[in-house]
Amino acid sequence: MTQETNDALRLLLTRRSHPAISLEGPAPDEETLNTLLTAASRVPDHGKLAPWRFLIIRGEARQRAGERLLAIAEQKNGPLGDDLRKQELERFSRAPLVVAVISRAAVHPKIPVWEQELSAGAVCMNLLTAAHAAGFAAQWLTEWPAFDPDVANLFGMQEGERFAGFVYIGRPTVQPAERPRPELSEIASTWTGE
Numbered sequence: 001m002t003q004e005t006n007d008a009l010r011l012l013l014t015r016r017s018h019p020a021i022s023l024e025g026p027a028p029d030e031e032t033l034n035t036l037l038t039a040a041s042r043v044p045d046h047g048k049l050a051p052w053r054f055l056i057i058r059g060e061a062r063q064r065a066g067e068r069l070l071a072i073a074e075q076k077n078g079p080l081g082d083d084l085r086k087q088e089l090e091r092f093s094r095a096p097l098v099v100a101v102i103s104r105a106a107v108h109p110k111i112p113v114w115e116q117e118l119s120a121g122a123v124c125m126n127l128l129t130a131a132h133a134a135g136f137a138a139q140w141l142t143e144w145p146a147f148d149p150d151v152a153n154l155f156g157m158q159e160g161e162r163f164a165g166f167v168y169i170g171r172p173t174v175q176p177a178e179r180p181r182p183e184l185s186e187i188a189s190t191w192t193g194e
């Protein structure tokens, strides 16, 4: 293996998610963000449909999003206690940058919706890996806002669009302990046809 291959593999073998709450600024600058998004969008995409898009939430928009989330949550659940209010107000401010990956999968004569949705998942994964490669850390979260129609409305989602996830990106402040990974023997087998 070349040094380059080794480095790329090491990156994949060492990446892990960092809790959004542990991510600090500064956020990636504009040029770095463009590189991350370009890498993220370089995914297999049957039919070249680009059935996904990005929505960037950063700076003061994170607080504004939190205020709107709180209003939506209280409208559905009634007044929230102090801790839950704080949680909603600060949800998008946990990291300096949040990239919403939005799936635009739609019925197509040739390309199954499932394949389009898998492609959106690949975008999220590439974004995590690219962030790691650029010295940032990240976490892919959905949480309740990803499934709420009022939140979809708040972020200008079109009919049929869904959040594949919110990818929180920032500078790492802690090295999270490794978590158990599946045993290869339990998830990989060889079909011999015998």
Ligand SMILES: Cc1cc2nc3c(=O)[nH]c(=O)nc-3n(C[C@H](O)[C@H](O)[C@H](O)COP(=O)(O)O)c2cc1C
Pocket: 015, 016, 017, 018, 139, 140, 141, 142, 143, 144, 164, 165, 179
């Ligand atoms: C589609 C998707 C949605 C997720 N949503 C959440 C979530 O809402 N809350 C949560 O704690 N973890 C969520 N996770 C898990 C974390 O992103 C992550 O898998 C976990 O922190 C361990 O990450 P690692 O194996 O990359 O280190 C989600 C993962 C995926 C793939």
